[in-house]
Amino acid sequence: MTALAWLIPLLPFLAFGLIVFFGRRLPGQGASVAIGALLAAAVFSLLLFFRLLGGAEPIRSTINWLVLGQQPLALGIQVDALTAVMLLVVTVVGSMIFIYSVGYMHGDPRYPRFFAYLSLFAASMLLLVLADNFLFLYVGWELVGLCSYLLIGFWFERPAAARASLKAFITTRVGDVFFFAGILLVFFNLGTLGFGQTFEAVESGHLSGGLLTGIALLLFGGAIGKSAQVPLHVWLPDAMEGPTPVSALIHAATMVAAGVYMVARLFLIFFSSPDHTALAVVAWIGGISAFMAATIAVVQDDIKRVMAYSTISQLGYMMLGLGVLGYTAGVFHLMTHAFFKALLFLGAGSVIHAMHTNDIKQMGGLAKVMPSTYWTMLIGSLALAGIFPFAGFWSKDEILTEAWHNNPPLFYVGLVTSFITAFYVMRMMFYTFLGEPRWAPAHESSGHGQGTVVHPHESPRVMTGPLWFLAFFAAFIGFVGAPFLGSPFGRFVRFGEEAAVPFDLRIAVISTAVALAGMGVAAALYRWRWLSPAAVRRAFQPFSTWAERKYYFDDLYGWTVVRGTVWASRVLRVFDIYVIDGFVNLIGVVFVGLTRLYRVFDLYVVDGLVNLIGWGTKALGGVLRFVQTGRAENYLLVIAIGVILLIIGGLVR
């Protein structure tokens, strides 16, 4: 069984290696290998899941990855209830999206590479959920970030895709630094990276107080980045530049939920912080993200961006659930959301595949042309809106019930958000599938049309198959948490011995009514056209402008962080050239100058002295030359004068 657990991430990783090196020579140009590996992983996950369900002990397995000093750093994997659920979500949803991609990516020049990246992603994500320690968690965390980067920029020839991939990586890395600091703080205080030892320290009170809150908040910084929560949410909408299956798998169902998973996995750390401070922060960040992103989703015309903001909003919902002590509720919503949001994205992909545009205002009336896509997306939308009995209803209801009991203000935030959610998803459905077509059907003569002249068609089986599969789950998976069935999910995945807040029929009725109201308003505006949407937009000034401008986050970051960093780097470059290197060169110049000075000194003083002596000797010689005349009488005269002088000298003395 332990080997099975290790194989789960290893199989997709091997698929990645095979596809990178052999690519097109593999069956299905690599796609079959990728799908086969992930399906095998799904089967293994299922085996482990049922084993745990049967009451077996969680699996643990460690290796000594490193030895530091005398102390080995034992790292490994574990499979408990939470991990088992996540394994299933990743492998099942992943398999569907892999299969769908065969149709969606058909004919792409880098087709094998797409499946290589997807496989690497699956391997990293599985490692992330299997990790029993901070290091493996962080490694998986960064590697899914890498895959996200590679896949957002998969069509890197498009400058927007290249920019979006960079933005995604850097923004999440800002969060990761906090996460990393949190890990360092844990290791600094406990000398371990294992979750088990950390939890023991928390339970024994060894790690407590403000320090614990600090650790929890630093770790949460990573979750804010990864799960695109305010204020680090800005990367996710841009990430829609990637191919749609990527958006479905990474930017909706799995990777972005890693932040939520992390909070759930480390729930004890958050839970034990004094007065639940850390959890309150989680709840409020989640609530704000849920509300804010939902309002932005209302004004988006790009079908994928509607979904992207919806994802931020729903992730916020999960955070809210965890933050109001609803451990089970948050994880439950994570699971249901993975199914219905993947479905919605794949449906959107099917639409884009047919229409070659993302703009819902250029669609309309597609329900007749693409029935499978329409009906499956409708199921997904109802699940997202939280209508009984679809999946989203059960999990959303649990979150609201928990909020009602533990943090009433956030209950209202959640309720308003659920109204807006139902509204924007129906707005999208009406624009896309109902009403009159706003595109001109291509006639036989016009052939390949331009602009809105298109020839929409239902997608191939390989794409609609996964849609129906996921639609089934989106419709019925909620029942695993149904109170009248005894909440099996809650009994399987729970935190400690704490019982979840009991089901409350009033809240279920209220939340359903609110969601129905949201759908009704959407219908009134976009189906029955009782009011013009433009007029409503004007009535809601200035909020609608704020929402359209995405609350100015992008502008703020662009003007401060991005420009600030680029400016700093340019200034420092100049500083480096002219100040530091200038100083070095100055020293050089001074030394060269000094040597010049020495040269002058040499030339005029040292050499001058030498020359002076030479010149003096020569001059003296010139003068003395006249003395040597060669005439004997002159010499005799000198001698005579000398003798006379000597005699005079002698007499005087």
Added chain:
Amino acid sequence: MLSLMLFLPLAGGIFLLFFRNPRAIRGIALGASLLSLYVSIVVLGRFDLHGGMQLLESYSWIPAVGIAYRVGIDGLSLPLVLLTQLLSAVSIVYSWRVDMRLKEYMFLLLLLQTAMLGVFAALDFFLFYIFWEVTLVPMYFLIGIWGGPRKEYAAIKFFLFTLIGSLAMLVGILLLYFNAAPRTFDVLSLIQQQPLAGQLRLATIAFWGFFLSFAIKVPMWPFHTWLPDAHVEAPTAGSVILAGILLKLGTYGFVRYSLTLFPQVFQQYASLIAILALLGIIYGALVAMAQTDLKKLVAYSSVNHMGYVMLGVSAAAFAYGKPDLAPAATTALNGAVFEMIAHGVITGALFLIVGVIYDYRAHTRGVDEFGGLGAILPVYSGITMVAMLASLGLPALMGFVAEFLIFLGSFGVFPGFAATGLLGIIITAAMFLWTIQRIFLGPANPRWKGLADMDTRELVALVPLTVLMVIFGVYPRPLLDIINAAMTTLVAALR
């Protein structure tokens, strides 16, 4: 054994002087280098993990003043020796197409190999100093003869900068020598004697003498400005060796000598040096981001990475005399030494990568002049991405293990500094990804349509480095066990 390894390259270098045929010269050069690499692998096989300093050789040389030929190897020098061998062989392979004054070129490369190996293996200060100085000469000529347009300026700057440092170190060495009893240049005996332990003022002077020399070599901020110039002008193989190994001479010196000979003084100034290291980390990354010349960009990223190494080393120095910090110090040192190897492999590869595009293809290194190469050169882009991701510290690649350990260790000693240093990993990521975006992503620039992907020579040089990045990134233990044994001993001796 060690001597054989040391002098094989030099012997090969002398031997090839008798040949005229370029193929023979290349063959001999590669043969000598590989033979020496083979000997070092045999050394690795005989290496005893817990044997401390081993394979010692000692021959009397100038006994009157206590100078002897002493060499040996331990867990600190062995990885660096292997790195030297690897990068030297890679450089020779990469230089297969050099035809200008080939004989001198190969001779200088081999001389350099011997000198660098000598620095890591020497256990006598006199011998160490000779090897240390000899490394300057071949590099000076490599830059000065085979370099770019401003080669004379760069070569002189490199030479003078490092020479000034060397002279300062000589003062330190002499101070040690004259205060030892009996006077000796034997490193091991000096470490045991701690001749300056009682004389704080002299120890301080000697420490800063060594510091200046090592800090220039590393290079630490603000002594780094020789580096970009030297790199930009040096031929590709020269850059690879310069960044890959010569910089490590400085950090090796800090760990081997400064830490063991002047622990008190180092401890006293550790915070200051950590601040310089932090400046290197953040400043280096930011200045790298503003570069438009790819080679300069990589050069500044070295300043950044060597900052991480020095952060780890200074954390270890600060922990001197504090037994409860010993585990953190060991971790930090492990990270620092691992980073030396990781940086050698990664940045060595990055300079080869710059060479691949510049030397025989585009003849330009302007980051902004490319764009869309990802579609034209898939293999080249793939290898570059792996190397750059490794450099920015992506998990499962070598750079991450190093940075992780450095931060893990130094956080235990300098929490504030380590947290500040974390900023560096954001900037480095932004810097490299922005570079990738400008070179490989976006619409394909029609100017480079006809560019050929990598050839065999380049693949032979780059693939081993790339494979190492992955292997030691996923499972660092084989390498780290060697380092860890030596660092544990070192920290235990400091306590």
